[in-house]
Structure formats: structure tokens, C-alpha cells
Amino acid sequence: EAGVTQFPSHSVIEKGQTVTLRCDPISGHDNLYWYRRVMGKEIKFLLHFVKESKQDESGMPNNRFLAERTGGTYSTLKVQPAELEDSGVYFCASSPTADTQYFGPGTRLTVL
Amino acid sequence: AQSVTQPDIHITVSEGASLELRCNYSYGATPYLFWYVQSPGQGLQLLLKYFSGDTLVQGIKGFEAEFKRSQSSFNLRKPSVHWSDAAEYFCAARDSSYKLIFGSGTRLLVRP
Numbered sequence: 027e028a029g030v031t032q033f034p035s036h037s038v039i040e041k042g043q044t045v046t047l048r049c050d051p052i053s054g055h056d057n058l059y060w061y062r063r064v065m066g067k068e069i070k071f072l073l074h075f076v077k078e079s080k081q082d083e084s085g086m087p088n089n090r091f092l093a094e095r096t097g098g099t100y101s102t103l104k105v106q107p108a109e110l111e112d113s114g115v116y117f118c119a120s121s122p123t124a125d126t127q128y129f130g131p132g133t134r135l136t137v138l
Numbered sequence: 139a140q141s142v143t144q145p146d147i148h149i150t151v152s153e154g155a156s157l158e159l160r161c162n163y164s165y166g167a168t169p170y171l172f173w174y175v176q177s178p179g180q181g182l183q184l185l186l187k188y189f190s191g192d193t194l195v196q197g198i199k200g201f202e203a204e205f206k207r208s209q210s211s212f213n214l215r216k217p218s219v220h221w222s223d224a225a226e227y228f229c230a231a232r233d234s235s236y237k238l239i240f241g242s243g244t245r246l247l248v249r250p
Contacts, residue, residue: 030181057236068142069182069228069240082237117182124236129174131181 028052030130032118038136044106047133051100051120057081058101059127060093064114075101108137140165142231144241151219152249159214159244161229169231171212172238173203177225185227188212199223224248 031050039045051058060072072091073083077098086093090109095101105112115134119127143162151157163169170189174182186197193205203214212229229241 059236059238061238061240068242069230069238071237071239074236082235085237119182121236126172126184126187127236127238128184129182131179 030118030120030128032116032130032133034133035131036134036136038138039108040138041110042107044104045108045135047103047105047116047118047135049101049103049118049120049130051118052122052128055120055122055128056098057121057123057127058095059119059121060101060103061085061117061119062114063117064111067114069117072103105135108135110137113137140169140231140233140239142229142239142241144227144229144244146244147242148245148247150247150249153221154218157214157216157219157223157246159227159229159246161212161214161241162210163212163229163231164210165231165233167233168205168207169233171203171205172230172232173197173201173212173214174228174230175199175225176228176243182228185214219246219248221248221250 033048058075063069071085074081075095092104115132117132119129121127141164172187173185186195188195188205226243226245230238
């Protein structure tokens, strides 16, 4: 069984540009989560999808971040426009139920 | 507020020595508890979890953790560390919501 995959693994962009991160969950997992870790800080929850619906987006930092999960399969997280403080590692996770969350390898975003 | 604390930022042990990584949580009720590990260049891998029942939980790679309600702790242990255990370890908790709250992580260095 394939695990959670994320693309790209690294992204380096200029401040003010747009970046889109993609997450493919484990097949059949209705729950999909985004987390991020900024430098030196703890991993923090961003949002939670159940199928294509946003269940909880209380962790989204501001309206420059937009997450979508069309069709309830893969998800994208767009940052527009990117700011310096958005640099960090963005993790995606999925789970079939409220049980264990399985994490992807993360996308390292650097905003210059 | 709900929180997870890992008091040790770095720990160095000699190969073959025993290991204990500390984790404390602050929740209104007993949360679900997890330990994840992130090896260099890898994603977060689940080591073990505690939901209820036996307070001593066995995980993968020879790790175990003990839930102590009186101390609000969920410390991770391994009797004999291998060089391949060098990684960053994260304690996490969640309540009835799906949102995981992470500690700040403990980076383990293994001396040959």
C-alpha cells in the first residue's frame, strides 16, 4: 500500500510569489490533514478535510492560505502571496477514521 | 489550553545505552497519545499510540512508552539504542477532535 505522498519535496520562491503544494493521501482515507512546522517551532495543525469538506480550518494562519480537496482525493494548499514567515515544512497526513494519522514526507518551503 | 511539552531539545546517548524521552501533556481529560519519529530526509513515522487500557504500550523498533495519569506523562523508552535511532522524536496528543497537538520535538544523537 502506498503511503501519503507530497509534491514537491522542496520549493524555493521569492516573497510575493505563489506556491501550490500537493498531497495525495493513502487510498480510501477520507480524512486529510495539513500541518506545518516553521523553523524551531512545534508542528502545528492547519486544517482537516473529511472527503471534500473542510471539517476544521481553525489553524489556517490567514487568508493567504487556501486549501482544496476537489473530489475528496488529493489536496492542494496554495499560498498567495508568500511571505518570509511562511517558510517551513508542510506536512500532510491522512486517516481512515479518527484513529491514527499517517504522515507524508513533507514539503520544505523556503521564501526568500 | 491544551499543550504537549517535551522538556529536552537534544539528548545524546551512547550506542547500546538505554533511552528515555520525556513527554508531558496538559489536557482536561486523558487524551489519545502518540509518539512519532522523523529520521533525516523522511516523514513522520508512528512509533506507538495509547488510547486506553494497558498503560505500557509497545511500539515498533523496540520502543515502548508508559502512560502515567498521575504525572500527566507519556515517556518513551528503549532499553538499548542503535545508531539508526538517531532522529527527531515527537510526542503528540489529541482529544475528541481530530487535531493533533505536538511537542516541540527531541533530537536524539547516538555516540558510537
